[in-house]
Amino acid sequence: MKKRFTLFALTTLAIILTACRTVPETGRKGLSLVSDEMLANLSEVSFNQLKEKDKVSKNKAYNQQLDRVARAIITQANQTTDLPPVSQWEWVVFDNDEVVNAFAMPGGKIGVYTGMFDLIETDDDLAVVIGHEVAHVAAHHGNERVSRVLLITGVGIGLGVATGGQDADTQRAILAAYGLGSTVGVALPFSRRDESEADHIGLLYSSRAGYDPRVSIPFWEKMGAQSKFKMPEFLSTHPSHNTRIRNLEVLMPQALAEYNEATRNK
Numbered sequence: 654m655k656k657r658f659t660l661f662a663l664t665t666l667a668i669i670l671t672a673c674r675t676v677p678e679t680g681r682k683g684l685s686l687v688s689d690e691m692l693a694n695l696s697e698v699s700f701n702q703l704k705e706k707d708k709v710s711k712n713k714a715y716n717q718q719l720d721r722v723a724r725a726i727i728t729q730a731n732q733t734t735d736l737p738p739v740s741q742w743e744w745v746v747f748d749n750d751e752v753v754n755a756f757a758m759p760g761g762k763i764g765v766y767t768g769m770f771d772l773i774e775t776d777d778d779l780a781v782v783i784g785h786e787v788a789h790v791a792a793h794h795g796n797e798r799v800s801r802v803l804l805i806t807g808v809g810i811g812l813g814v815a816t817g818g819q820d821a822d823t824q825r826a827i828l829a830a831y832g833l834g835s836t837v838g839v840a841l842p843f844s845r846r847d848e849s850e851a852d853h854i855g856l857l858y859s860s861r862a863g864y865d866p867r868v869s870i871p872f873w874e875k876m877g878a879q880s881k882f883k884m885p886e887f888l889s890t891h892p893s894h895n896t897r898i899r900n901l902e903v904l905m906p907q908a909l910a911e912y913n914e915a916t917r918n919k
């Protein structure tokens with residue numbers, strides 16, 4: 654019995670060790686037990702459902718601004734990651750002025766609610782938000798979050814490996830059984846560490862895309878100061894305001910150097 658348990662523990666350890674990958678920019682080792690392809694399939698389904706449920710905004714200015722900034726930042730992220738090319742990403746403005754929020758799903762789906770644009774004056778401001786969201790995707794926080802839940806349920810290892818070769822319907826059914834099917838992209842909150850990491854990586858991506866990183870501090874201050882709206886992504890598990898600003902200040906010299914390099918010949 655004891656021997657069998659040891660064997661199980663060793664096998665589990667071996668799988669976890671081989672199921673880690675390095676997060677871009679920070680170098681942290683992240684857990685990755687489920688296939689990216691499967692998560693991308695699930696994201697697509699969730700995103701399509703959202704587009705049917707929530708009204709998609711036809712506001713030309715918002716859509717053009719999002720298009721411009723998302724393209725520029727994803728292009729930078731693609732320089733150092735294995736993310737899908739810009740052409741395979743999708744970004745949508747959702748029409749709801751009451752929601753000051755944005756989100757990203759594994760595989761490259763981004764949603765920004767019109768309420769967010771009330772706080773956005775320039776492309777530099779929007780780049781703070783989009784950099785953060787693209788960073789969640791680049792760091793594979795979605796995969797890590799699902800992996801962590803599967804691991805905690807105790808069936809994670811077998812399940813994670815098993816879902817790899819299943820068709821999309823079976824994958825959905827399996828994950829739905831663990832309450833993950835429809836929440837894989839949006840509803841499960843990221844941890845504070847993931848949020849700080851997204852700030853970190855996002856600041857570098859937006860700087861390299863030529864957006865002024867210095868606006869991030871007043872922008873997050875503005876976000877923190879307004880309490881009129883519900884902000885599931887940006888306030889629920891986000892680092893405390895002071896921690897967030899302090900972290901940005903520490904990173905600012907590096908971000909400014911990247912920004913100056915990117916804008917030198919413009």
Ligand SMILES: [Zn+2]
Binds near residue numbers: 886
């Ligand atoms: Zn976030």
